[in-house]
Amino acid sequence: MRYSKIPSETIRRLPGYLRALIFLDEKSREYVSSKVFSEYVHVKSPQIRKDFSYFGAFGTKGVGYKVTTLIEQIRGILKLKEVQKAALIGAGKLGTAISLYDGFKTYGFEIAAIFDISNDKIGTRIGEIVVEDPWKIATLCERNIRVAILAVPAESAQETADKLVGAGINGILNLSPCYLAVPKRVKVITIDIAMELGVLPYYS
Amino acid sequence: MRYSKIPSETIRRLPGYLRALIFLDEKSREYVSSKVFSEYVHVKSPQIRKDFSYFGAFGTKGVGYKVTTLIEQIRGILKLKEVQKAALIGAGKLGTAISLYDGFKTYGFEIAAIFDISNDKIGTRIGEIVVEDPWKIATLCERNIRVAILAVPAESAQETADKLVGAGINGILNLSPCYLAVPKRVKVITIDIAMELGVLPYYS
């Protein structure tokens, strides 16, 4: 039972598991059983055991799983062990809100660069970071930044994505309401808040 | 082949379909085939035909599907035909960014109320809307608001969710990095931007 065959659905659940585990760790909880953990992540216990079994057995029968070990395992699989630098493109309302949000630390991310086309913003600071001109996106690779958060208007999203791809980025979190065309080596995750809202009335 | 058995995966894809269809409609495109549509939504064409077949056949063989008919159908299924009023809780950076975002119109949502605990904000306007004191959340039901967007700090998310449930809300879009405990009748969708970012390095 080895790494390569972890189902993609399992991978999707891992960040949620990690968040809950860090929460438990902060509460100084040492062990957690699949049953108890189930309450925290809203996933059934056999599913949790199955998920954990994909990356090798290390639970203690009769006791549960060691929280810190789990955290290490999941960080390892998601490649979150070292701090990952991320770039933010777009320092509008949404971009600013995101850059000031400290939840990224949980997953080992650090916003290391911010870009915006507006001359008013270039050179100013948001938190600790100086806003740069978008032509400098090309320097991301040499600065060791491989992940970008795209918070620009839909009209310029594709164009900006192209720049990011050219700069050697390999992951984009797209917050614009549109699909992006990118080469296969680049992973895109799109979050459109309005769109997510769209399924709510169905379930009412 | 009737409504109740539409797979939940299909439902999840509908808002994305709707967004693309509205885009096509704005470009005055009258018909679209599953193959062409596939390019727009990044879903394979047999899947698209299958999805559409769940809500009854109405494509034209050799031609494709009529864009406006599809829009009507999907709006009908997702219960988005009438304008849905939504409340926004939390007028911080993120809340403000959301309230000024006009993408909600696409899905027939209208932010109709904003709440915040801060005395500095209560009574001020964000766009057209006056920020209200959170104790007024209880009036949401009588104001015909059934959906809420929760943009408050994680610490107060559960507490606020409880208030919303008490006010008769039946859908919550939770932007805080935590799970919410709610009765089964209430549908919660959680979006944690940092968490979504967490899977990107895995695919690099």
Next chain:
DNA sequence: TCGTGTGAAGCACTTCACAGCT
């Protein structure tokens, strides 16, 4: 000829149930 609509086949994830360890 082109594209829909759909039963049937295929596939992947989930759930079960229980042996085995502590």
Next chain:
DNA sequence: AGCTGTGAAGTGCTTCACACGA
């Protein structure tokens, strides 16, 4: 006694392939 780890069974979504209509 309690909980893990896992083959096997179950489930539901996706893909196929082709008849049929325009």
